[in-house]
Amino acid sequence: MQxxxxxxxxxxxEQQQESPTQKIARLEAELAAAKEETLTVMDAxxxxxxxxxxxxxxxxx
Numbered sequence: 001m002q003x004x005x006x007x008x009x010x011x012x013x014e015q016q017q018e019s020p021t022q023k024i025a026r027l028e029a030e031l032a033a034a035k036e037e038t039l040t041v042m043d044a045x046x047x048x049x050x051x052x053x054x055x056x057x058x059x060x061x
Contacts, residue, residue, distance in 0.1 A: 007015075018026065 015023070015026070
């Protein structure tokens with residue numbers, strides 16, 4: 001099991017003092033960053049898959 005969020009307790013305590021509006025804004029920003037990371041991984045996977053298919057085509061021809 002991997003731990004992705006190793007936020008120090010001092011920061012966690014600061015975040016607990018956030019207003020609901022601040023918390024929503026922070027969570028939306030974190031979600032956007034996670035989505036961007038996922039898209040980057042998906043793009044890299046698609047690129048590698050295409051390259052593999054090209055290599056397979058060259059080997060069989």
